[in-house]
Amino acid sequence: MFRAFNRKSLSDLAIVASSLPLPTPSRALRRIRSVALTLTTAMFVVGCSGSGGFFGLGGGDSGTPPSSVQAVPNSVIGTGSTKIALILPLSAPGGAGATAQSLRHAAELAIDEFSAPDIQLLVRDDQGTEAGAREATRSALADGAELVLGPLFSAPTQAAGAVALPHNRSVISFSTDSSVAQPGVYLLSFLPETEVDRIIRFAAQRGRKSFAALVPDNAYGKVVQTAFQNAVASTGGRVISVETYAADRSNLQEVVQRIAAHAGKFDALFLPDNADTLPSVAQYLRTAGVDASKVKFLGTSLWNDPRVLAIQGLRGGWYAAPESAGFVAFAKRYQDKFGAEPVRIASLTYDAVSLAAALVRTQGSQRFSTQVLTNRAGFAGVDGVFRFNANGTNDRALAIFEVRQNTSVTVSAAPREFKMN
Numbered sequence: 001m002f003r004a005f006n007r008k009s010l011s012d013l014a015i016v017a018s019s020l021p022l023p024t025p026s027r028a029l030r031r032i033r034s035v036a037l038t039l040t041t042a043m044f045v046v047g048c049s050g051s052g053g054f055f056g057l058g059g060g061d062s063g064t065p066p067s068s069v070q071a072v073p074n075s076v077i078g079t080g081s082t083k084i085a086l087i088l089p090l091s092a093p094g095g096a097g098a099t100a101q102s103l104r105h106a107a108e109l110a111i112d113e114f115s116a117p118d119i120q121l122l123v124r125d126d127q128g129t130e131a132g133a134r135e136a137t138r139s140a141l142a143d144g145a146e147l148v149l150g151p152l153f154s155a156p157t158q159a160a161g162a163v164a165l166p167h168n169r170s171v172i173s174f175s176t177d178s179s180v181a182q183p184g185v186y187l188l189s190f191l192p193e194t195e196v197d198r199i200i201r202f203a204a205q206r207g208r209k210s211f212a213a214l215v216p217d218n219a220y221g222k223v224v225q226t227a228f229q230n231a232v233a234s235t236g237g238r239v240i241s242v243e244t245y246a247a248d249r250s251n252l253q254e255v256v257q258r259i260a261a262h263a264g265k266f267d268a269l270f271l272p273d274n275a276d277t278l279p280s281v282a283q284y285l286r287t288a289g290v291d292a293s294k295v296k297f298l299g300t301s302l303w304n305d306p307r308v309l310a311i312q313g314l315r316g317g318w319y320a321a322p323e324s325a326g327f328v329a330f331a332k333r334y335q336d337k338f339g340a341e342p343v344r345i346a347s348l349t350y351d352a353v354s355l356a357a358a359l360v361r362t363q364g365s366q367r368f369s370t371q372v373l374t375n376r377a378g379f380a381g382v383d384g385v386f387r388f389n390a391n392g393t394n395d396r397a398l399a400i401f402e403v404r405q406n407t408s409v410t411v412s413a414a415p416r417e418f419k420m421n
Contacts, residue, residue, distance in 0.1 A: 071132065072125040074139070077104075078111045080118035082360045082367075085140030086349070087150035087160060092128030099343050100152060103174070106346035107149075109334055110353035117357035121149075126156050133159040141167055147368045148172070149352045154180045161185040170368055172355075172388075174348050178223075181392025186373060188348050188386070190322070191393060192220065193227040195300040196272070198320040198398045200231035202412055203268050203298055210238050212259055213270035214281060217244040224272045224300065240266040249277055253284050260288030263295070270298045271317075275307035282313030292316060303403070310406050320398045322383040323414045330382045351381035376420050384414045 072090040086107055088100035104123060111117055122145050124136035133156035137148060141164065148164050151157050154177035161171050161184065171185045181187050200211070211232050215221040221244060232239050241262045245255040259269070269290070271281055286292075297317035299308075304321045308314065327347055334342040359367040366372055370390075378387030378395070385397040400412035 071127050074125075075123045077108050077121040077123060078117060078119055080120045080357075080360070082119045082146060082356075083140075083144040084119055084121055084353075084356050085137065085145040085148045085150070086121045086123045086353075087126050087133060087136045087140070087148060087156070088123070088349075089128035089132075089152055089156070090123075090125040096128050096152070099345070102340075102343040102346045103152070103349040105338050106330075106334065106342055106348075106350040107353045109337055110350045110357070112337070113333070114354055114357045118360050119353070119357050121353065126151050126160075128153055128156065130155045130159040132156065134163055136160070137163040141169060145169065147356060149349065149356070150174060157185065170370070170373060172352050172373075174345065174352075178393050183370070183390060183392060185392045186388040187392060187394055188352055188388075189345070189394075190301065190383075190396065192223050192272075192300060194394070194396050195320045195398060196224050196227035196270075197231045197234075199298050199300065199318060199400065200228065200237075200270070201235055202318065202320070202400045203296060204232075204235035204237055206296075208237070208268040208296055210240050210266040211268045211270060212239070212241045212262060212266040213243070213272075214255065214259055215242060215244050215270075216247055216273055216277070218247045221272070228270055228272075249280065252277070252280055256281060256284035257288050260285065260290050263288075263290050266295065268296045268298055271314075272300045272302065274302040275305045278303075278308055278314065279311055282311050286313055304401070304408075306406070309403055309408055311403075312405075314403050315405065317403045318400055318411065319403070319408075320400055322396065323399045323410070326382045326384065347382035351379075351383070351386075354381065355379055376418065378418050380416075385416060385418060387418055 070091065077086070086104070088103055089096045090100045090104065091097055092100065107121060111121065122140045122143055124140050126132035126136045133151050137160045140148065146169065148160055148169060148171040150173060151160055152174045154175045157171065157173040157175045157180045160173070161180070161182065164171050165184045172188050173180070173185060174189050175187060176189045176191060178187065178191055178193060211228070213225065213228050215225045225242060225244070229239055229242070241259055243255045243259050245252045271278065273281065292313060297314055299317060299319035301319065301321035303317070303319035330347055330350060331342055334346065359372060363372050374388050374390050376387060378385050383396070387395050389395065395418065397414040397416070397418070399410050399414040401408040402411045
């Protein structure tokens with residue numbers, strides 16, 4: 001959970017994640033002061049994986065899922081004086097509703113583990129729709145909510161922002177669709193663009209200069225293709241070839257052969273896909289004569305899957321993802337409390353609630369102001385250091401992993417702090 005220290009100046013703001021709850025307020029204050037001394041000189045928490053999304057850790061965000069069921073009744077978590085809305089698609093059909101329930105449980109865990117949080121969560125069901133999000137946001141604001149956490153999908157996020165911003169209330173959404181981010185609507189999710197930038201920059205630092213990419217022809221592919229081209233350009237590298245293949249993979253072998261025709265011209269190949277596609281990609285590349293000892297294969301957090309790590313043709317490849325230790329500890333505490341495993345993105349609501357509680361404790365009347373939320377020092381949560389940008393997107397500290405036989409090893413640790421820019 002989050003620990004925070006008393007504010008001396010905005011640059012001294014830091015909220016630090018711990019894998020264990022703080023046992024007593026007095027001990028918490030001692031630990032807070034220790035953190036403050038360390039950080040004052042070097043400062044630095046979707047789419048929806050549980051519903052079959054495709055944005056890696058962030059899941060896929062196709063906009064608005066259909067909903068034809070009755071909304072879950074309003075509820076409250078916590079007894080504090082500061083009210084905060086938590087808007088989730090609790091009654092949405094399919095995996096979305098189950099994911100939302102896991103996120104709600106994570107919020108409850110955050111309240112339980114934070115030492116005497118002075119917040120009260122107003123839980124509202126948006127049913128995964130724009131109309132539902134508008135009504136849920138209006139209802140929560142009418143009941144005194146000072147901040148909106150959620151929604152999960154992009155279209156409901158836009159709807160919530162349209163209601164909240166005129167009331168000078170910020171939104172911290174879990175959508176992975178960066179197009180819905182704007183000043184006052186901040187995304188806490190795992191953004192594909194961040195992963196792409198991290199892996200391409202790392203490859204460039206390790207001497208890779210010429211890049212190619214095999215990209216799926218879907219929404220995720222379009223996002224990562226643009227990010228790939230921007231990242232390569234920003235490092236001074238060259239894009240030799242970018243090929244896209246049909247979402248059903250019907251032309252995959254043909255597209256791999258077109259990329260292979262450029263073998264010898266590129267020294268890094270970006271493969272942003274999952275375990276359903278990558279075995280075939282690796283086989284076709286080997287058959288087409290692409291030498292894995294000369295070309296470094298690169299991926300995103302979609303590679304963080306035992307089925308991908310078992311692909312012999314990808315051994316030695318690199319991918320970007322959050323470090324796992326924080327989530328493993330969080331998942332154990334979650335399972336101890338609820339008797340089930342959390343969805344991967346449940347850490348987002350845990351971090352969002354813990355952040356809100358810490359800001360209430362440390363930042364007074366400015367707790368949810370733009371200046372505080374976009375502090376460049378950032379915050380640290382279950383999945384590592386993160387910060388909100390003024391345009392509503394986020395930066396996350398990610399690690400680089402190398403694929404080994406049925407496992408992966410860290411070859412570049414996630415930064416523990418951000419550069420102050």
